[in-house]
Amino acid sequence: MSTKKNVLSIFALGGLNEIGKNMYAIEYSNEIVIIDCGNKFPDESLLGIDLIIPDIAYLVENKDKVRALIVTHGHEDHIGGIPFFLKILNVPVYATRFTLGLIELKLKEHKLLRESELVEINSNSNLKFEEMSVSFFKVTHSIPDCLGIVFHTPEGNIVHTGDFKFDLTPANNEHSDIHKMAEIGNEGVLLLLSESTNAERPGLTPSEQMVGEHVETAFMKAERKVIVSTFASNISRVQQVVNAAHKTKRKLALLGRSMVNVVGVAMERGYLIVPDGMLIDPHEINEMAPEKVAILCTGSQGEPLAALSRLSTGNFRGVDILPGDTVIIAAGPIPGNERNVTSVVDNFFALGAKVIYGTGSTSGMHVSGHGYQEDLKLMLTLMKPKYFIPIHGEFRMLHHHRLLAESVGVERGNTFIINNGDVVDIEHNIARQTRKIPVGSTYVDGRDVGTVGEFLLRDRKKLSEDGMLMIILTMSKAEGKLISEPETISRGFVDRDFSEIRRDVNRLTIETVNELQEANRNQWNVMKKQIKKSIRQYIYTQTKKDPMIVPILIEI
């Protein structure tokens, strides 16, 4: 299972064939360096699951080798798994100033801040490990302070792009380090790992400045309150909202815990400039002239408990949306969230607000932070890698990214489309996909981390669809006979009188017990199976439902 000496191994513990829980690793001889440790939100099939994080069994098995966790940027799909990771493997965490700010918020929540070793780096930092050294380059993305990473190994240089786009006029002045990228490419890149989110989209990503212009226009046209919802971490967009509010002489209130927290980190660390006296408390909103107020809030994905959704249903205490207010949703819906977002939009329209949101054609209020095809080709062209692993995407994205790589000169056969756990080994400058390490998904369910499996989820699915029916049998231990009528109880099954069903279920149960006892097959597991079978059949014929049937034996 473990690596040979002098072999360079690259693999992912998350982020391939999925969007979320990014975690990649570079291993050489006795060293493993980790890149990112994200989380992912469960889809509706994972009933009751709070969060999904990478399965780090392999790292735990090789824990003496793990040198560091390097974090490219502060989005949840890159940092959300860190507290769970550090609880098990307390290695130093390297990240930029802003990213560290967000990581610290998380560690505080998990009461882990004190024992964690957090090391601030920037794009000029150099890290030296035993065999590898690491340098960085700046990339532009939809959050401040993002890094690409160069691993200098005895086999050659490995580049990990982080999440990026090229934006020649970024709103925050954080330009991509194109000259440094060109140098890295000239030095020689053995293998490139590059993100694939928008590999299906032709063209070049529009500039974040475009959003700023649209926001400013909307503020200037607005006759009453303006409410803007965006990702709290998109600080350059937040800055543009601040600027528009300043220009139109409005005060600004922040709603939503993550907006308050993240904006706090950004101001404190100098990533966001807010004019003195501009920020007001939410309770002041209703007291001010509506044309003097703007609100910046969370909930751009239509999350039912977030500020935007609560505003839209009149459930945000002390803040009313009134006819003539302007609501701007400055974010695109992440796939799966479309219906939640449109329902929020419907509610705002019903309150008489003007709503600016994305439809078929774009509203101009959002641009992606992930490079389109031309951005990806530019990165590939700058880096000129010999080998290429498209990362950070579902299969079709990785597939399209491979085609892009081939279109700018990466040799056919030198791109590896791999899965989480697949290992690409490089030895004597030749890369091969050979081994597999065990990986999976770790589910967080309340305090249970990693103990919830398919079996329990199947039970929950069954319960969620047709509920359950319990049949309790009381038997005399001495005589092995039923003492009383079975007791039938249901939950989630039917919403009406079911005394007829109950009567039949009881009768069927007694019949089954008697038959088996006469045939001398009165072991409980035999009875249980037979009771389940006959009741299930009966229930399905009667109701076309298939609830979980749970026979319970009480012996007295």
Add this chain to the structure above:
Amino acid sequence: MSTKKNVLSIFALGGLNEIGKNMYAIEYSNEIVIIDCGNKFPDESLLGIDLIIPDIAYLVENKDKVRALIVTHGHEDHIGGIPFFLKILNVPVYATRFTLGLIELKLKEHKLLRESELVEINSNSNLKFEEMSVSFFKVTHSIPDCLGIVFHTPEGNIVHTGDFKFDLTPANNEHSDIHKMAEIGNEGVLLLLSESTNAERPGLTPSEQMVGEHVETAFMKAERKVIVSTFASNISRVQQVVNAAHKTKRKLALLGRSMVNVVGVAMERGYLIVPDGMLIDPHEINEMAPEKVAILCTGSQGEPLAALSRLSTGNFRGVDILPGDTVIIAAGPIPGNERNVTSVVDNFFALGAKVIYGTGSTSGMHVSGHGYQEDLKLMLTLMKPKYFIPIHGEFRMLHHHRLLAESVGVERGNTFIINNGDVVDIEHNIARQTRKIPVGSTYVDGRDVGTVGEFLLRDRKKLSEDGMLMIILTMSKAEGKLISEPETISRGFVDRDFSEIRRDVNRLTIETVNELQEANRNQWNVMKKQIKKSIRQYIYTQTKKDPMIVPILIEI
């Protein structure tokens, strides 16, 4: 509650502030005529619900007045509720030849065909009721044989558009009856009910012919098998696939029950022309040269059990997708289905197929059947209604449709944005929104129609998230004392050894029972409440989960 004589009333029992379960009604004196009776598919919050249909309590209460159900076209959201409706109110159903074919399929399934009164109509038909008469006009949509309806009432003419777009080059030659619409408009329209699905989209819908051209090109370029998935009912698109197969000398196999059924109806009734000998059985596919075969299948929404999804995972017996095959998804994802569709696309790419599907920019393989803003404005312009009710859409669509109506001359204040159940009464040529009739959603859950309510759904939700914990107490009836240790059983709660939790739960239960008995508060409902409370608290503190707690008393 009931209508006055000589008042014309218009209301919806479904279709307003939602997409789905369309059902509208026109009432005058002693007559009610119903338009459409659709279903709607539940979102993921309605656990275990199979289908949603309109709540027809008002019609049942006024059943002597209900004269007819007129059906505009054969889509599920217009016909899917018919079997449930006819079981309760067996009135004559009027529809065109193709629509009737689809309704008959449904009634056969529900074993209702024999007792139903189905009347074939066409756009030249005239229906006479006691006070109202009804005529029709052809509209173009994404299914054959669609009607708009004119109700001639003593108060004036009411027009219901059905679902429509204007397509001057429809693939099936079924042109909109624009001249007739113009005449109707000239005669005078008191009130227009017009569909709003695409009221947010600027421009005019592209023509269905565009899809045909793209399909043909894809067939010509394909080197091996071609697999096309689309809505079975979109017969003109099916025809274009048939034409492309014919042109490229391919045989065609139909996969999926609804594709086989609906294509059968269309061929039999002359809406689809398939060359003799073109259709083959699915089991012949693997035996033929791949460049001689095409497949037309259901599942364009990524439904996990439909043909397309099963093909993509290699689970369609006897049909293999191989490298070089071309898969065309000739349908747009309905909101909410995006993730299912992209996962199917991923799977096909992983099998080495070429996949043509919609991304940010369109693939050219789908056009909407619902008119965009310019289509809607053209309808409003042709009809020149005094009053307007935008129908068939969520709030923001109705809202935008109102703005469109005002832009082409409908007077401000003459548009009614109403909810299901809101009644617009017209008397002496004046329309007013006054009364409300009771409406809701009727849930179909197995054989239970209308008996499942919020209470049961809440239980299912709770069960789906954290499962349940049952504590069974056995007491002696005579002594009122516990006979044995409580029995604790869980389902869907944790996936690990919970003997510690069980021990504590049993201890807590016994303590609670003893305390209450000592205090002489040993009624079961008091005990039950107290046991629930203390266990819930304990479980939450230990696990951060909140399962359903079910204490059960067995008295011996």
